[in-house]
Amino acid sequence: MYHHIKKLMYTVHVDSPDPRFGKMLLEQFGGANGELAAAMQYSIQGLNCEDPARKDLLMDIGTEELSHLEVVGALARLHLKPMKKSRSAGEADPLIAIAGGGGVGLLNSMGNPWTADYLKITGELDVDLRSNIAAEARAKIVYERLINFTDDKGTIDALQFLMTREITHMKAFILALDSMKKNPLEIGKIPPSPGLVNQYFNDSTGKGDYGDDDMRGPWNQGGDWAYVNAPAFQEFENAKEGTRTSNGASGQEELAGPGRSRRT
């Protein structure tokens, strides 16, 4: 059950309303990484969650994001209001000016309606927490960019508040995931195929417009990694080898194609 208090979580002041910046701000009101997306993603994950402790966490943060939605909306409205009357301002976003009368709508910065396609909800708790960590990271960088696009002191203060809270949430989600003590690569219950899982496919090769030779790093060398060079080229060079099947692979380093790996 929800209750609303007639006070913003962070009081907003705007010295110089700037409709074009107000339009940018809508990105965090009705945009893909905005506050409604956060509120809905966490609250609905919470509704589905059967771990009472992390369900509480999801509801805590989901509810806070609703309060943030209200703060961003109040801030955006102060910037957008001149759109109702000023022609040059209205031209910047006629959807706000003409259809919305200068008020906020559930739109992103280019007038796209908010859609639940923005949400990532799987019902698998550790997976959902990973989606949330990424979502908070995205929201943080978007607030940072917004701060860099304005000089209005009051606006910056409010955005700094909201940006800070995203880091708070990110920290909480990371700790909630860590405390599940799962191996990061153990998602769900069915294990991956052991030979195949360590093969790195070098599917983009060559040198040229894009920079140097193939790049190596911890993500494709060392540890258990087997490096499979240009799997498609191998096929091209030896097109009669026969199709790949799920049996018979050996998985030797630098030689194995993916198809030769055996599922066991």
Added chain:
Amino acid sequence: MYHHIKKLMYTVHVDSPDPRFGKMLLEQFGGANGELAAAMQYSIQGLNCEDPARKDLLMDIGTEELSHLEVVGALARLHLKPMKKSRSAGEADPLIAIAGGGGVGLLNSMGNPWTADYLKITGELDVDLRSNIAAEARAKIVYERLINFTDDKGTIDALQFLMTREITHMKAFILALDSMKKNPLEIGKIPPSPGLVNQYFNDSTGKGDYGDDDMRGPWNQGGDWAYVNAPAFQEFENAKEGTRTSNGASGQEELAGPGRSRRT
């Protein structure tokens, strides 16, 4: 530049075509966590990326996902084909049967057209890698669920191959992020507000339908955490206290409100 080899990355066999399962499979063809979403997310991140090493990684995996798209499509097509002729099969997904002639389309399992709203691309490399780690975790769990919904041996083999590769990619993205050696909570350049960032807001309270008292865990106690109880209730109890501002917070554990408001 892309080249296509007329061979699947994993050869598919289907013993018993099952149109209703084929429809489910479309979730990984044209769905939110499916192979086109993965291919586009990584490839476009790669196009924008200015770190040559991780750009190569993004293009490698983005390209592999295109090959997966082809595998899932070939597999789904084998299952869906009876839809063209069988009335009972066609009724399960008339969009495939009537508009698509029993072939695959870029749709999810409920017939929604694929949309770029599924993608998470910010142009901030560490943030994008976090989005990718989460995306791979989601794709893995979706493949696992698909495996649990079929008994067809050939289908399971192909799904096991694809599922395994998601873990491979997840591993690579985690290592690519780790090797950037960034503090996980340092996103972008503007630091969060130091007093505020450690305040956990307990915005969902009570006991009842949803389980027990407020739950505590590493995500809201210990370390630097300050626990702010029911910020909105505080306001309700003391509605005349000044509004919150960005300066002056004390951040004392259990006492501080998000700004400087004190509960009592």
Added chain:
Amino acid sequence: MYHHIKKLMYTVHVDSPDPRFGKMLLEQFGGANGELAAAMQYSIQGLNCEDPARKDLLMDIGTEELSHLEVVGALARLHLKPMKKSRSAGEADPLIAIAGGGGVGLLNSMGNPWTADYLKITGELDVDLRSNIAAEARAKIVYERLINFTDDKGTIDALQFLMTREITHMKAFILALDSMKKNPLEIGKIPPSPGLVNQYFNDSTGKGDYGDDDMRGPWNQGGDWAYVNAPAFQEFENAKEGTRTSNGASGQEELAGPGRSRRT
């Protein structure tokens, strides 16, 4: 600012989970006339509203709808849960079963993602109240139909609660509009053209598949109504009459074409 209490506004019980009915229920969770649509429409109207009394009304009801969203979600989840494991259940909505793990998502009954295109927000208070009256009427009839599609006692009880509240809200919105004491046809500030506004255009004529002759009623006869018969036919029969302009019309009953009406 929002606060969440860990208790549903209406406790839900389900005796016989029915995944296909659960899917229907999603219409009121993530559908066009569902609870999120209501919550967002009223809350955002409230955010934009400058009449303090009716702003409070909009926030009161907007907040209640968030609590309803939670009730519908909890109820739908009980019905949908078998989708995670049962193949026949999962086939009914693979988006829930496969992508969502048997939990609720912000989807309608056919799996379409919720979109802000469902909302009607103009920032003109009396107009918004009219949109809300209509929205409540739609929500009421949808709940009624849902009740007619189930025999589950606990489900019916919860739907009866929710359905009743829609009438409550409809009543409140009607009274809020009435108390503005505006002439129902005075929308905004620019008056309509007096001669033209009372002309009823009979644009659909004939007798046949669709029923009888042209129908008359208070909506096109009596009072100030002038009845303009088949404006397009008039043109066809007399194609050389000058084009319609904004001056020169007389508006005589049964004779006047719309173009002859004078704007004064």
Added chain:
Amino acid sequence: MYHHIKKLMYTVHVDSPDPRFGKMLLEQFGGANGELAAAMQYSIQGLNCEDPARKDLLMDIGTEELSHLEVVGALARLHLKPMKKSRSAGEADPLIAIAGGGGVGLLNSMGNPWTADYLKITGELDVDLRSNIAAEARAKIVYERLINFTDDKGTIDALQFLMTREITHMKAFILALDSMKKNPLEIGKIPPSPGLVNQYFNDSTGKGDYGDDDMRGPWNQGGDWAYVNAPAFQEFENAKEGTRTSNGASGQEELAGPGRSRRT
């Protein structure tokens, strides 16, 4: 069956083409409250309608809206045409300039494609009429705002014509609804729960950023209203009271929680 006459319902003249205003005009061509939305909403309601008299009304007005679509399109085209050649004009809406060659498309003022999600069609006649009344009110205010954004005499004349017709339609729909002689709160056949229906929930409380104390008016006091103060707070203060159920409520003014109401 439809027939088209090669004459506009209102002849349009534009003295000074203004591409940015043309873009605004698209809001009434392919926007949420525009002429196609009106035409489709009424015509499809008419197709489903079994009351021959009001079916005729719906077809009359639905058809007129098609003629309006043509007028708005012709007017917008005159304004947009310079987009094909002028760079500064084209930049204002590249979708029109580049993809559309300077012609109109079924887009709103921000380039969003028209979608049937804009429509409100329930098949319940009185409910549909309410949706139509609200739709006409919205269309009227949008035309008024457009008039306020231009000085072009010919454009204003055409918009005045179209705006006037929305009031005509609104009047007709109101009279068609009134003549059904239904109690406005009797929607469908299942009655609301009598105790509960008159409870107003004060879900937004406090004093502060948002204005004064809780506001009272005919929509929550007087008549049959029972005023339930902060239902969630009640729960919070007495969390052990037990969950709400559908039986046992008394409904006393100022005391009753919603759950205590009895369904009879």
Added chain:
Amino acid sequence: MYHHIKKLMYTVHVDSPDPRFGKMLLEQFGGANGELAAAMQYSIQGLNCEDPARKDLLMDIGTEELSHLEVVGALARLHLKPMKKSRSAGEADPLIAIAGGGGVGLLNSMGNPWTADYLKITGELDVDLRSNIAAEARAKIVYERLINFTDDKGTIDALQFLMTREITHMKAFILALDSMKKNPLEIGKIPPSPGLVNQYFNDSTGKGDYGDDDMRGPWNQGGDWAYVNAPAFQEFENAKEGTRTSNGASGQEELAGPGRSRRT
């Protein structure tokens, strides 16, 4: 200006209402290749068209499609009506049953809302005619598939009528295009680059799952065709060769790369 006659262009009879077939029929009501898409594509092209003769053609056919929309809607409604009451029928499309009360909506066969993204309108007359020819071909095949999914005599008669008209329209559009006497490959005014335009890029190679060796036909051999084998492989084999530019191509058969790169 439009006029509506209360008679269907083709009278519909249904002997055995079949809600699941009714759902399929919606594909031609509110689907991608359905009647509204056709009506809007041609009518809006017509609105933008400056060739008076073909403008008339576009309006003729655009208007006929509106009449077809009405026929399909009337037919679908007869099939869908049982959804309002029957649970098993309603489960097949709860969006129709619950939200729509068993009436038609502007949805496709899987419940997706109609969107203007279905339309192809460029304002270049010959290009638009090509889009229309393709659109009619698609509509024809969809009607044929619908006919194959039903045994109901009255339904087949109506679909045969509608299917036939698509061929009529296709014929008219082909003749309208032919009579423009344009070289089919002369689109717009800027000519293609002469050397490059005749190079066929063999970008998909190999032998295997997909069938035989590279296939040749009139589309890549004979005439002016130069066959460029695996442009990307060439690059791979000789990665240091200069980048491709727009000058210097020789275009020799079997030798030329797309720019000036030579296969070696």
Added chain:
Amino acid sequence: MYHHIKKLMYTVHVDSPDPRFGKMLLEQFGGANGELAAAMQYSIQGLNCEDPARKDLLMDIGTEELSHLEVVGALARLHLKPMKKSRSAGEADPLIAIAGGGGVGLLNSMGNPWTADYLKITGELDVDLRSNIAAEARAKIVYERLINFTDDKGTIDALQFLMTREITHMKAFILALDSMKKNPLEIGKIPPSPGLVNQYFNDSTGKGDYGDDDMRGPWNQGGDWAYVNAPAFQEFENAKEGTRTSNGASGQEELAGPGRSRRT
């Protein structure tokens, strides 16, 4: 299986980055007629295709379009990059500037997310080829318009390359269709009704705003054409004639209504 080479198919140079032109360019990256649409349309048609020769063609061109997507993306990125820092540039497309950090996204020129609704895939080979011919014609004209909106030499070179390739593809698709040696009007297997198919319905009549009298041309006179004047008017003048049925029509020129045609 796909392979990626780290070299663009056409090297791009930009002398003067122009963010507003970059935004226009996105039309061919993530727009309705852009390169991803082409790549997906052909590749998925290819996946479904059972004619090995034309399947190869579809995969060849589908793969080339992926390389074009990369070229357009690289070009657009060069133009858009200033959006990350410049306020005036960022205001032109905040979705790119704020959410995307100045990189490309899968959006069209007005920020709409790419959607599979752009695709035309029926699984009927000749129909799909027609859709592809039209798609290439559209893409060509869009590139031409883009060329007309820039003076940047490097940009024009790259667009000229891409534009040329669309004509190459159009030529290949036309030849692939021609070589099927089908009568252009024989789509699918069910023949149209012979009397009805040659009736041209003159559904838009009159003289006035829209130009002259009804226009005649090869698309409605000569050959087998029967010209049916204003079918709806005929009905209007003789409303008691009885409904149209599928039997009994004679199809005489200038007299026959469509309903009188006989299906045989």
